[in-house]
Amino acid sequence: MKKELFIKNTLILSASSLVIRSVGMIFSVQAATVMGAELLGRYRLVVSIYAFFLLLGTSGISVTVTRLAGDFMAKGEPARASFIRSRSVWFAFAAGWALCIMMLLTSRLLPQRLFGEGAAGAMRILSFSLPFAGFSAALRGYFTACRKVLRTAAEQLLEQLCEIAVFFFTIDRFSHLGLSPLFCAAIATAAAEVISFFYCLMLLAIDRRHTPPPETVSGTLRLAMPIAAPCTASAGLRSALSAIENSLIPTGLMLCGADRAKALADYGIISGMALPCVLFPSVLILPLSQLIVTELSGEKALGHRKSIHHIAVRMLRITILYSVIMMLPFLFFSQQIASALGFAQESAFYMRVLAPLIPLSYLDSAADGMLKGLDCQKSYFEINMIESILRVLMALTLIPLMGAAGVILIILLGELVNVTLSLWKLLSVIRL
Secondary structure, eight states: OOHHHHHHHHHHHHHHHHHHHHHHHHHHHHHHHHHHHHHHHHHHHHHHHHHHHHHHHHHHHHHHHHHHHHHHHHTTOHHHHHHHHHHHHHHHHHHHHHHHHHHHHHGGGOOHHHHOTTHHHHHHHHHTTHHHHHHHHHHHHHHHHTTOHHHHHHHHHHHHHHHHHHHHHHHHHHGGGTOOHHHHHHHHHHHHHHHHHHHHHHHHHHHHHTSOOOOOOTTHHHHHHHHHHHHHHHHHHHHHHHHHHHHHHHHHHHHTTOOHHHHHHHHHHIIIIIHHHHHGGGGGTHHHHHHHHHHHHHHHHHTOHHHHHHHHHHHHHHHHHHHHHHHHHHHHSHHHHHHHHTOOTHHHHHHHHHTTHHHHHHHHHHHHHHHHHTTOHHHHHHHHHHHHHHHHHHHHHHHHHHTHHHHHHHHHHHHHHHHHHHHHHHHHHHTO
16 A cells, blocks of 8 residues: 555545535534524435435445546556546436436425425425536546545535535525525535536546546446445435435424424434534544545455555554544533534534444444445445344334434444444454
8 A cells, every 4th residue: 555645645635524524514504594493304304315316326436436447556557447437427427317307206206294395396406416416426436546635625625615605695695585495505505516517527628638548448337337236226225214214203203292393393403413513523534434445445456465454453443543532522512512503402412412423433434435445345235224224113113102312312223233244244354
């Protein structure tokens, strides 16, 4: 592994992720203020549906490009990596339009009682961002494989800033005409993806001038399917089950005795205020989880088992130490954090009880990244399915009985099951 380059790229991605997530947190705080807890809950429900289609179009293609292009780069075949880049971006763009049509049709099936007015329209707006998001994700995977992470970081920062700017512009100019903040948020997300797409087109044109002409790779589909199929299926099924789970949460809260407004408000506080805060410090672990895919894939292609063992051990140690340190502020200062952000006071309680999620989710991210790099997509798929199915079953049973306490229990138990199985599989693969 090129240690100096890996450290440099980690620092770049960590710094950029910190900026991006900080900007995103500011956006979340302002959006929560504009929308209020109930509308924020409705918005999170719409986003959970959108996430299903978005992950179908981005997760599999991104990992596949990173793996294939990374393997060719490790073997000293950049022309073949260029071929993977060229084919993947336009394939993702075309697949995005197919998903756009599917999402437009799905918007007609939303239950009005749960999602309320405007949700279907917001989904239709969001659907048009899918082809542009797919193109950007494929190119992002290629730049990760080539270790050109500064371009990836700049693209994500641009997208985040554009989303915020468009959101507040539409709120300022059109809210007096009756345009719901729900529509403003959807317009902002779609516009940001389109702007990011044009920026990626520019990056693609620049990269073509500095890389060898594409050399055809025979059997590309045969090489891609063992990677893309389980990753896409895992992301799709998991996000579908997540969307079902998210819709069951306010429904279960209503069955527990809350009215519709209270149920959506509680859901908005947990998913739109407490969870983003608790997961915010992951900005320094997620870049490692992303970069480790390329590093372990290259070491595996070259047969360096001792190096794989060493990288995995170091990754797990760093993750455990960092996550425990990041958990402490939420255990002891959640009230101050909620007040500083202007969130509802109930969010402080949820931050405190969700604090144990930090070491669990960070270890899960690290283990998932290493499993992808070690060609264990099938195990990654199976583990995520077990967790998602378990969470849906718990949502059906625990929330109507326990209310908001059941929601917290589902989040923590689901993550505990996932990280336990992921670590067990990882340790067995590297024989630790």
